[in-house]
Amino acid sequence: MNAPNSFRAQPDERGHFGPYGGRYVSETLMPLILDLEREYRAAKQDPAFAAQFDDLLEHYVGRPSPLYYAERLTDTLRDSAPEGMGAQVWFKRDELNHTGAHKINNCIGQILLAIRMGKTRIIAETGAGQHGVATATVCARFGLPCVIYMGAKDVERQQPNVFRMKLLGAEVRAVESGARTLKDAMNEALRDWVANVHDTFYIIGTAAGPHPYPELVRDFQSVIGREARAQLLDRTGRLPDLLVAAIGGGSNAIGLFHPFLDDTDVKMLGVEAAGEGLEAKHAASLAGGFPGVLHGNKTYLLQDDDGQIAEAHSISAGLDYPGIGPEHAWLKDSGRVDYTAVTDREALDAFQLLCRTEGIIPALEPSHAIAAVARVAKDMPQDAIILANLCGRGDKDIFTVADALGVQI
Amino acid sequence: MTRLADAFIADRPALICFVTAGDPSVVATPAILDALVEGGADVIELGMPFTDPMADGPAIQAANIRALDGGVTTADILRIAKEFRARHPLTPLVLMGYANPMLRRGPEWFATALHDAGVDGVICVDVPPEEDDALGPALRAMGIDLIRLATPTTRDARIGAVLNGASGFVYYVSVAGITGKQQAQQASIEDAVARLKHATDLPVAVGFGVRTPEQARAIGRVADGVVVGSAIVEIVAEHGPAASAPVAAYIKTLSAALADARKVSA
Known part of the structure; x- marks a missing residue:
């Protein structure tokens, strides 16, 4: 065979x-x-x-990073879910690495x-x-x-x-x-x-x-997915139903996804930055771009009809890029990974949600992933497992968030 | 013989002049191209502006921004080329730029459009021989030369790969760096040109950092062509819509210098 x-x-x-x-x-x-x-x-x-x-x-880095069951976030999301629905949310804690990100x-x-x-x-x-x-x-x-x-x-x-x-x-x-x-x-x-x-x-x-x-x-970042896969198997005896990660260029996402790509029952969701909305200024190359060549690779790019590169926009500086890693472009076309997009506003809401429910200040980049988790968890049964990558901590973003919320600090 | 091949048969080196299409404006470009021909340019390199010109230094970056701010489109560039061809039936015209604008509507569309506009060749900064499939076959099918670049980092073992599929001429980028003011040592240029000419019958032109008649003459003694870009673009930046006369005057100093630079056979 x-x-x-x-x-x-x-x-x-x-x-x-x-x-x-x-x-x-x-x-x-x-x-x-x-x-x-x-x-x-x-x-x-x-x-x-x-x-x-x-x-x-x-x-030096402090690996393996913990795998954490976000119980209060899970319960909070279940409050607005239909009866019996609301998946368990687990986080790969790469924000606890030395330097605060993956x-x-x-x-x-x-x-x-x-x-x-x-x-x-x-x-x-x-x-x-x-x-x-x-x-x-x-x-x-x-x-x-x-x-x-x-x-x-x-x-x-x-x-x-x-x-x-x-x-x-x-x-x-x-x-x-x-x-x-x-x-x-x-x-x-x-x-x-x-x-x-x-x-x-x-x-x-x-x-x-x-x-x-x-x-x-990808190979260097795949330590994220290898650890997470072993940790979840060890803790629950099973694989996750859904992986979720934010995507700018896509390194934390591919690092989480890659070790699971041949686990056919594990679904995956990459989350791009929709900025002010996909009809307005955004940074979602897969949702709003076309294949082209920039910075050494062919991939989906935000560009005009003449191939001039468009300016991306996201509240998250780390997602503010008009392209995406080529493996994600291929995974999108092949259908193996689903991709969605989350606005600045939704990311800000998710940022605050995680602060208040779990005592974790996430970076604005994974706040996009958390927003997508909040969106999909309520449509999944309570025994389902979502594993999201908490790829960075939010200390660096507090000024940006304060500004967006109209707070003087 | 093609127009490009004809440009290199004289017993003096060819003068290859670069300007950015649409700089300072779409309507000003034709007169600047005419000024290049009037000044004695043997080959015109017309730059296709790109938002992200990562191989270019400040002068040509700024030219790209001026042209894009002026609203130049691919359609404008093709029209500029076609009208140039009508005014100058014999002067070869090469488009130079980056892959994304060239590939946006597909390589076949681009090659056909260039053929219809009377463009003779293409220099694409970010399509190396390893990615030739992206552009090369479409151009060759339409009889358009794909001019390959060799650089100070191109080792002997790699020259064959660079030349495979190359036509028109070989462009020796004399500086490992971006376009602009940095200048290569004459000895290193002579050594590189000799290595390339040993490996190919194609003409070898040398560019990057060439700005004075003396430099052009020195390079012209060993190379088949001399490329001048940033120095012309700086004159366009300084004089804007009135750039034609100073551009023509500058080009005349270069062409005069090359007229008495008898090529030394390799």
């Missing part, structure tokens, strides 16, 4: 997830991308690499690769600042100089993270081009990289960019 088709076997050897992904970079970068791929293949075969990665995740998992993996490749300088882009903080953190830990590109608008709205990065020894360069957000920071990081390929490693923060980045970021 032939092995069943697997959803976990992507990408192909050229980095394609179906029609998506690939290596759409300038010739200057191409040899470096090929070197990176070779080095990643070698690292994957090297038990010493895995041992160092696992050791750092355990003792981003550090990937940064540990990539800086170990950079060191393997003999690179002596690190660059990264950041939106909310979580990836920038995580990158600055690992650079401090390994003693490498670090430049973080951040849109000037994001610098303004994420001052605490800017200061954190500086404390950690990183140089933060505010990017004034375009809409002055994550997309523009990525352009500027690519311009830096192309001029410094000889010594510089680019730590991309999400499961996007040219091959092999979407694959290696």
